[in-house]
Amino acid sequence: MEEKRHMVGGISRKTLERLPVYHHYLEQKGKEKAETISAPSMAADLKLNEVQVRKDLAMVTKTGGKPKMGYLIRELIRDIEEFLGFHNTNQAVLVGAGSLGKALLTYKGFEQYGVEIVMAFDSDGRKVNTKIGGKLIFPFVKLENLCQRMNIHIGIITVPAYAAQEACDHLVAAGVKAIWNFAPIHLSVPDHVLVQNENMAVSLSALSKYLYEAEKEGR
Amino acid sequence: MEEKRHMVGGISRKTLERLPVYHHYLEQKGKEKAETISAPSMAADLKLNEVQVRKDLAMVTKTGGKPKMGYLIRELIRDIEEFLGFHNTNQAVLVGAGSLGKALLTYKGFEQYGVEIVMAFDSDGRKVNTKIGGKLIFPFVKLENLCQRMNIHIGIITVPAYAAQEACDHLVAAGVKAIWNFAPIHLSVPDHVLVQNENMAVSLSALSKYLYEAEKEGR
DNA sequence: TAGATTGTTAATCGATTAACAATC
DNA sequence: TAGATTGTTAATCGATTAACAATC
Incomplete structure (x- = not known):
């Protein structure tokens, strides 16, 4: 079974490259007392497309976001870390x-x-x-x-x-x-x-x- | 006039990323007394597609390659260096x-x-x-x-x-x-x-x- | 309700690869 | 000539973006 070169564990390499960027950004936001974040505001800050942000997050998050409210920052951080395997050193x-x-x-x-x-x-x-x-x-x-x-x-x-x-x-x-x-x-x-x-x-x-x-x- | 994000000076960022790889590879080959190189052999060594190599090289080389013979290594190195602006520090x-x-x-x-x-x-x-x-x-x-x-x-x-x-x-x-x-x-x-x-x-x-x-x- | 936001389907765009004629 | 190789045109593939219905 041939593995696609540009895929790692089911997600595109491009998405994989953006996940640590999101992770760092969310940790910053978390420190600033924010509890939730919306895809459009993340996209604006990181100069990305908002749909792209949503699609990337959809790859890793279990619960997803809520319309009008966005995503829970703490949850997103946890999901990204688990997805990337940060915890198994x-x-x-x-x-x-x-x-x-x-x-x-x-x-x-x-x-x-x-x-x-x-x-x-x-x-x-x-x-x-x-x-x-x-x-x-x-x-x-x-x-x-x-x-x-x-x-x-x-x-x-x-x-x-x-x-x-x-x-x-x-x-x-x-x-x-x-x-x-x-x-x-x-x-x-x-x-x-x-x-x-x-x-x-x-x-x-x-x-x-x-x-x-x-x-x-x-x- | 808006500049495309993924283009730098008329070539794609992907090509731009491969050019230094070619450059280093060609310098290695040059040391091994080789005078010419073909796109298929470069592609095999670098695990790239041969058409991709040819297209990338076509972006930078003035004289191009010769059928059955390939490209002149010294010339390719010079062309890549000039294209990337290595000489104007x-x-x-x-x-x-x-x-x-x-x-x-x-x-x-x-x-x-x-x-x-x-x-x-x-x-x-x-x-x-x-x-x-x-x-x-x-x-x-x-x-x-x-x-x-x-x-x-x-x-x-x-x-x-x-x-x-x-x-x-x-x-x-x-x-x-x-x-x-x-x-x-x-x-x-x-x-x-x-x-x-x-x-x-x-x-x-x-x-x-x-x-x-x-x-x-x-x- | 109105508006912001999510998540998904469809369209677009760019890069890669396949096919092939030209040429040494 | 035959075969290797170039360079280009067309097809494919993947990633990005646009459009839109669903929902809080």
């Missing part, structure tokens, strides 16, 4: 304790999204056995063995591009099911492994292109 | 010298994509006047004045979510035209300013959701 390992890896190891916000980095790997002997953000750095050669034994499901790749495929292969061999890739390179993985690319080069290119166009058009 | 400032900000300040790969970070701002007095990655940290209150005087076009936001909109407002007031936002929050900006969100929460949510589904389905 997955353990992750990080490969490559360079500056970006260090930033991710010290970042506090991941657990909110159901991901906990439990350790890191690096081939630089000077980093091995030190701690960053409270997480111990192990030698790269122990990656496969340790990940397998600890039944780790998520690998985060922050090594340079030339080392990324090798890191990826070891993670896959260890049984990792999802890879969060920060190296600007296309990774080859078996079909059952999800690769989520965080490609900064893409964003930069888009910015650069936009400014290039803006200049040409004399804006 | 834009100066950028970074706001928020925390762990992520530090990672970006020390990262070497940006200039390749036409973006040079020239300085950073932080409201923490202990960081002010120190250097990270060779770039000087200025007090946050000087942001608007300095950016305006130096005619900076790109702002990179790596402050916490609660401080992001304020940082954004100052950047916009200083005349910045494009913002690269790492805070997990929707920024309100005037229409002429481009916001490029690097939302790690979105990626994490997708990973988390994928694993959640995989478990449910017993994979």
Whole structure:
């Protein structure tokens, strides 16, 4: 049975990308003492189409909204969190304790999204056995063995591009099911492994292109 | 005249996202002594559709490919770089010298994509006047004045979510035209300013959701 | 009741893919 | 020539938006 590339668990990737945006927005609103929210006001604030907002919410909410009243904020937050699986935390390992890896190891916000980095790997002997953000750095050669034994499901790749495929292969061999890739390179993985690319080069290119166009058009 | 949201300089955002991927791939191939490349082989390696590759390349290349031979790698690289405006470097400032900000300040790969970070701002007095990655940290209150005087076009936001909109407002007031936002929050900006969100929460949510589904389905 | 809002069905729009003629 | 490959036109597919009935 072939799985559609753009679908994850029955909803479109586009919707999936908007859910965390809604989640963050609703948490903000919740702090401001608001109890309910309407799709048109959410859409206006987030610059989205109101029907799109309603359809997205319909994918996750059990009780739905009430005409003239909108949705209950607390309920929506809970529904989104359950839908996205925030509450069943997955353990992750990080490969490559360079500056970006260090930033991710010290970042506090991941657990909110159901991901906990439990350790890191690096081939630089000077980093091995030190701690960053409270997480111990192990030698790269122990990656496969340790990940397998600890039944780790998520690998985060922050090594340079030339080392990324090798890191990826070891993670896959260890049984990792999802890879969060920060190296600007296309990774080859078996079909059952999800690769989520965080490609900064893409964003930069888009910015650069936009400014290039803006200049040409004399804006 | 209204500009289509999903178009940047006449090409679709999807194509724009793939161009840096092609660029990196072609540079790899170029190093391996290859001189030409065909759309089918690129498509196979990058797991894309071959017609899509051809169409994307047709958007940027002047001379096109030759039947039976494919495209000249060096030429494609040059065309993509010119199209994306890699060669006219834009100066950028970074706001928020925390762990992520530090990672970006020390990262070497940006200039390749036409973006040079020239300085950073932080409201923490202990960081002010120190250097990270060779770039000087200025007090946050000087942001608007300095950016305006130096005619900076790109702002990179790596402050916490609660401080992001304020940082954004100052950047916009200083005349910045494009913002690269790492805070997990929707920024309100005037229409002429481009916001490029690097939302790690979105990626994490997708990973988390994928694993959640995989478990449910017993994979 | 009137008006705001929801949820759904139908129309539109854009991006992807298939089909195919042209060409080296 | 035969076969690989390009480039383009047409068909398909999915996501967005418009229209509208239902409801509080």
